[in-house]
Each structure stands twice: as C-alpha cells, then as structure tokens.
Amino acid sequence: MSFYGLVDGSEASLKNYLGSLSGVDQVGADERAAMLATRSIKTTSKRWAIDTAISMVDLTTLEGADTPGKVQALCTKAVRPDPTDSSVPSVGAICVYNDMVAVARKHLDLVGGAHVGVAAVSTAFPSGRASMPVKIQDTRDALDAGASEIDMVIDRGAFLSGDYIGVFNEIVQIRELCGTRAHLKVIFETGELVTYDNVRKASFLAMAAGADFIKTSTGKIAPAATAPVVLVMLEAVRDFYQMTQSRIGVKPAGGIRNTKDAIKQLVLVNEIAGPEWLTPSLFRIGASALLNDLLMQRMKLDDGYYASPAYVTID
Amino acid sequence: MSNRIDVKKTYKLFINGAFPRTESGRTYEIKSAKGVFIANPCLASRKDLKDAVVAARAAQSSWNKASAYNKGQILYRIAEMLEGRRAQFVDEIVLVTGATKSKAEKEVTDSVDRLVWYAGWSDKLSSLSGALNPVAGPYYNFTVPESMGVIAAIAPEVPSLLGLIEAIAPIIVGGNTIVVLASTKAPLSAMSFAEVIATSDVPAGVINILTGKKDEIAPWMASHMDIDGFDISGLAAKSHGAIRIAGAENLKRIYSFKSANPGRILAYLEDKTVWHPIGL
Numbered sequence: 001m002s003f004y005g006l007v008d009g010s011e012a013s014l015k016n017y018l019g020s021l022s023g024v025d026q027v028g029a030d031e032r033a034a035m036l037a038t039r040s041i042k043t044t045s046k047r048w049a050i051d052t053a054i055s056m057v058d059l060t061t062l063e064g065a066d067t068p069g070k071v072q073a074l075c076t077k078a079v080r081p082d083p084t085d086s087s088v089p090s091v092g093a094i095c096v097y098n099d100m101v102a103v104a105r106k107h108l109d110l111v112g113g114a115h116v117g118v119a120a121v122s123t124a125f126p127s128g129r130a131s132m133p134v135k136i137q138d139t140r141d142a143l144d145a146g147a148s149e150i151d152m153v154i155d156r157g158a159f160l161s162g163d164y165i166g167v168f169n170e171i172v173q174i175r176e177l178c179g180t181r182a183h184l185k186v187i188f189e190t191g192e193l194v195t196y197d198n199v200r201k202a203s204f205l206a207m208a209a210g211a212d213f214i215k216t217s218t219g220k221i222a223p224a225a226t227a228p229v230v231l232v233m234l235e236a237v238r239d240f241y242q243m244t245q246s247r248i249g250v251k252p253a254g255g256i257r258n259t260k261d262a263i264k265q266l267v268l269v270n271e272i273a274g275p276e277w278l279t280p281s282l283f284r285i286g287a288s289a290l291l292n293d294l295l296m297q298r299m300k301l302d303d304g305y306y307a308s309p310a311y312v313t314i315d
Numbered sequence: 316m317s318n319r320i321d322v323k324k325t326y327k328l329f330i331n332g333a334f335p336r337t338e339s340g341r342t343y344e345i346k347s348a349k350g351v352f353i354a355n356p357c358l359a360s361r362k363d364l365k366d367a368v369v370a371a372r373a374a375q376s377s378w379n380k381a382s383a384y385n386k387g388q389i390l391y392r393i394a395e396m397l398e399g400r401r402a403q404f405v406d407e408i409v410l411v412t413g414a415t416k417s418k419a420e421k422e423v424t425d426s427v428d429r430l431v432w433y434a435g436w437s438d439k440l441s442s443l444s445g446a447l448n449p450v451a452g453p454y455y456n457f458t459v460p461e462s463m464g465v466i467a468a469i470a471p472e473v474p475s476l477l478g479l480i481e482a483i484a485p486i487i488v489g490g491n492t493i494v495v496l497a498s499t500k501a502p503l504s505a506m507s508f509a510e511v512i513a514t515s516d517v518p519a520g521v522i523n524i525l526t527g528k529k530d531e532i533a534p535w536m537a538s539h540m541d542i543d544g545f546d547i548s549g550l551a552a553k554s555h556g557a558i559r560i561a562g563a564e565n566l567k568r569i570y571s572f573k574s575a576n577p578g579r580i581l582a583y584l585e586d587k588t589v590w591h592p593i594g595l
Contacts, residue, residue, distance in 0.1 A: 304538070305535070305538035305539060305540060305564075305565075306361075306365055306368070306535070306538070306539040306540060306541065307540050307541070308539075308540035308541035308565075309372070309541065310540070310541070311540065
C-alpha cells in the first residue's frame with residue numbers, strides 16, 4: 001500500500017507525519033462552530049436541506065435488543081421514509097450489528113431498496129477491545145453477509161497511550177480485508193479522545209491508512225458529534241484533499257436528533273469542507289430519531305401546520 | 316434620596332419548567348392603566364409554541380400516570396405557594412389593570428380558592444363521569460375517564476390571573492398537559508404565576524405559559540396536529556368560527572366556557588371502557 005505517499009508504513013514515518021500536523025485552536029474552533037450554528041435556513045433552502053439530510057442519514061439501530069423484525073421494519077422505512085409521499089428520498093444506508101447484515105440486505109432487496117447500502121459496525125464495536133484475529137473475523141463475517149460499508153472502531157486505549165502505529169496497522173488490515181467489496185468508515189469515539197488535537201491527529205492517521213470515511217462516534221458515549229468536533233474533522237478532510245487530491249467522507253453520529261441539528265451539520269460541511277462534500281457519498285449522518293423529525297418538518301413545509309409524531313412510525 | 320438602582324424584572328416565557336426568552340427575540344411593551352411603561356414581555360412566536368408542545372407531549376405520559384391523589388396534592392401545593400405570594404400578585408394586578416386594591420385582593424383570593432376547588436375534583440372524576448355498565452355476560456364493564464393528551468388554551472384578557480388559573484387547573488387536573496397563552500395586556504401575573512408553578516412540584520412540561528398576541532398564536536394552536544384539544548374561552552367570539560374550522564382538519568376538541576364548572580375538566584377527558592371477568 002502506498003498510503004498516498006505520506007508514510008511508508010514504518011513507525012518513524014508515521015510519527016513524523018503526525019508530528020507535522022498543526023494544533024487546533026480550541027477556543028477558535030468552538031467559536032467558529034457556534035457562529036455557523038446561528039445561520040438561519042428557510043423555505044426553499046430548508047426544503048433542499050431536509051431532503052439532502054434524509055438522503056445522508058445512516059438509519060441506525062445498534063441495540064442488544066435488536067430483532068430481525070425491527071431491522072426489517074427499519075429497512076422498509078429506509079427505502080421509503082414517508083409511505084404517503086414518494087418524493088421523499090431513500091436514506092443513505094442502514095447501520096446494524098454484523099449479525100443483522102444478512103437480514104437487512106435481504107429485506108432491502110425485497111422492498112426495492114437495492115440502492116440502499118448496509119453498514120455493519122465492526123472490530124468489536126463499540127469498545128474495540130478484542131484481539132486482531134477476532135476483529136478480522138468480525139469484519140469478514142459482515143462482508144460475507146453482504147455489508148457494503150464497514151464502520152470500524154479504533155482502539156482508543158492504544159491511541160491515547162501513543163501507540164499510533166498499532167492503530168494505523170489495524171486500520172490498514174481492515175482496509176485490505178474490505179478491498180473493493182466495502183467502503184471503510186473509521187470511528188474515533190471523539191468523546192474519549194479528549195482534545196481536538198487528538199481528533200485532528202486521529203483523522204489524518206485514519207485517512208493515510210486508507211479510510212473512505214472518518215466517523216465521530218459510536219453513539220454509545222456522550223458527548224458525541226458536537227459541532228466543533230465535526231468542524232475539526234471537516235477541516236482535516238479539506239486539508240487532506242489539498243495534500244492528496246483525495247476526498248474523504250465525514251460521518252457525524254450520535255446526538256443529532258432534530259432537523260435544526262442536521263441543518264447545522266450541513267452548514268458546517270458547506271462552509272468548512274465545501275459544497276463538493278454535500279453528497280451522501282461524502283457526508284453521512286448516523287442517526288435514528290432524526291429521520292422522524294426530518295419527516296415531520298417536511299410535512300410542516302408541505303401542509304403549513306405543525307405535524308404530530310403520531311403520523312410517523314415508532315422505531 | 317436612595318442611590319439604589321432599580322432591579323428591573325425580565326419577563327420571559329415558561330416552557331418545560333424553564334424560563335427561556337422567545338426564540339424570535341421579539342418583545343412588546345405593556346403600560347400601566349395610567350399609561351406608564353412597565354415592562355417588555357416576550358412576544359412568543361409559533362416556534363415557541365412548537366417547543367412548548369414538544370415539552371407538553373413529553374411530560375404527558377408520566378403526568379397522566381400520577382395518581383389522582385398526587386395530582387390533587389400538587390394542585391393544592393400551587394394554591395399554597397400562590398397564597399404565600401399574595402402581596403406581589405395584588406400589586407401587579409393593581410399596577411397593570413388599575414383595579415382597586417380590594418378588587419385585586421379578591422381576584423387573588425378567588426384564584427387560590429379556585430385552585431383548591433379544582434384540586435378537590437381530582438380523585439372524584441371517575442365517580443362523576445365513570446360508570447359500571449350492565450352487560451349481558453359474567454363481566455364487570457367499567458367506564459373510566461382518561462386524559463386526552465396535550466391541550467392548548469387561550470386565557471382571557473381579564474381577570475388576568477383568575478382567568479389563567481381557570482384555563483389551567485381544569486385541564487391539568489384530569490391528567491392533560493397544557494400550553495396556555497396568557498392575557499396580552501396583563502401578562503405580568505401570568506409570568507409571576509409561572510414562578511409559583513416552578514416551585515410547586517409541578518413536573519416540567521405539564522404547564523407551559525406563553526405571552527404574546529392571540530391572533531398570531533391561536534391559529535397555530537388550532538392547526539397543530541399534536542394538540543388534542545383547545546380551550547378558546549379567552550378568545551373573542553368573532554374568531555371562534557375560523558379557529559373551529561382550522562381545528563377540524565385534525566379532529567381537535569374545541570370548547571369555550573363561561574364559568575367554573577366540572578364540565579371544564581370533563582371536556583378534555585375521554586371514556587375508556589374496561590372489561591373484567593366476574594369471579595376472578
């Protein structure tokens with residue numbers, strides 16, 4: 001693997017590469033994210049933003065209590081989020097544990113959702129605490145079951161203790177395993193990385209190792225996808241594009257529950273990374289409750305009065 | 316002469332147990348009966364209404380599940396707290412409406428008594444409107460009143476405090492949660508009443524109070540799909556027709572009342588029928 005010519009795979013070159021990164025101005029990042037969050041998006045722009053956000057949702061269920069029935073219901077909803085309105089786009093993908101991948105893939109194909117991907121969380125999600133053979137088998141299971149996207153978690157313990165090459169090699173191995181069969185999203189769990197400097201470092205590490213997407217969180221830890229963290233990651237993909245001419249995607253996940261939050265994310269994408277990133281192939285939102293709120297806001301725009309949760313599904 | 320700087324009060328909204336400013340940032344001026352500027356209360360927007368409905372909906376299930384005894388206690392607690400701050404309410408009513416002190420005192424007394432009166436109804440509702448229905452089989456067949464959900468209300472302009480309580484108490488005593496628009500010209504006692512509620516063990520979101528213009532907020536209350544009933548007692552009769560039409564689309568129960576009576580409670584209750592085998 002060439003790693004974009006940025007590193008040669010040795011620990012020294014990785015340290016050199018990560019050491020060359022500039023630090024993040026924490027106060028500045030917080031302020032800029034807060035300022036962009038005040039943008040007001042109305043009427044036709046709002047309509048466009050809602051539809052775009054729907055098409056970017058990775059509709060997620062990651063519960064111990066997931067059943068095939070629940071996953072199937074979610075798949076049906078993913079293909080046609082509002083059964084009464086065919087102009088609502090399908091979501092980007094379904095995100096499930098890897099034992100549910102086959103169920104999801106089969107049901108999506110059954111209900112006309114061949115265009116909707118199945119993302120599997122992998123490598124001992126959500127903690128990432130397992131041996132490498134276990135992580136590889138975990139990923140292989142998901143790929144064999146038909147996953148088109150792999151959401152892997154990094155070993156935060158290794159990252160925080162400075163074992164960057166260990167984290168790097170894990171991503172490289174999973175990347176090789178995915179090959180051309182699946183997109184690789186790398187989850188940092190930014191709530192556990194503590195500083196924005198670490199988030200920036202993890203972003204560049206994952207991108208050089210071959211990630212197609214960098215993802216904020218598992219959704220199991222708070223804080224998750226805060227606006228400044230997403231901003232730092234968007235700056236990272238923008239800078240990485242300038243270095244390598246390769247566009248890496250970003251996926252905030254966790255804590256994005258309503259339309260206002262989702263539109264704030266789109267504003268960040270447009271302002272920081274640029275409008276090229278405003279597509280489901282480069283920006284996804286990991287969420288479950290968000291979709292209902294997007295649908296209700298869409299109904300409000302169409303009908304002229306506020307909608308009720310009684311008119312959307314209980315997931 | 317005192318050098319002390321006046322501590323002016325900022326009158327805000329009451330949504331989900333907190334006192335936020337209106338999302339719109341708008342305010343309007345209110346003046347005393349003598350034309351002297353008093354305060355800039357919030358001019359609530361439809362988005363404040365939307366937020367309040369979300370809070371009311373989230374609070375409804377657990378408020379409905381609270382025992383009748385507990386709901387009655389909490390209403391009584393509101394009365395206790397109001398009684399303790401009687402002087403402040405009398406002053407505000409005198410200041411804004413220009414009423415005489417004795418008249419204002421009577422309004423506060425009536426408000427406290429009305430709360431106690433509605434509190435007493437809480438554990439008597441199933442006796443009042445429930446029934447044991449005769450059926451052709453070995454079953455008990457009960458009809459019991461159940462809350463409807465989220466109810467909106469427009470409080471009358473005057474009396475500003477008593478009218479507000481008359482809008483709130485019957486709706487919440489049955490297990491509903493409420494979003495109420497206070498008197499436009501005299502909103503001070505409404506926002507002070509919110510402080511009473513905030514210290515009365517009323518769970519957050521059960522009572523939400525907005526201040527603003529009736530013509531602006533009422534149509535949004537009527538058309539909102541997630542509001543189950545609407546008390547338009549405080550709305551001018553000429554606007555009732557349009558509001559009823561707007562509320563018809565979502566099958567909203569819309570009523571207007573002239574006086575305090577248990578019917579105000581029952582209007583926002585639905586009958587639930589339960590079958591139970593005899594001998595078990």
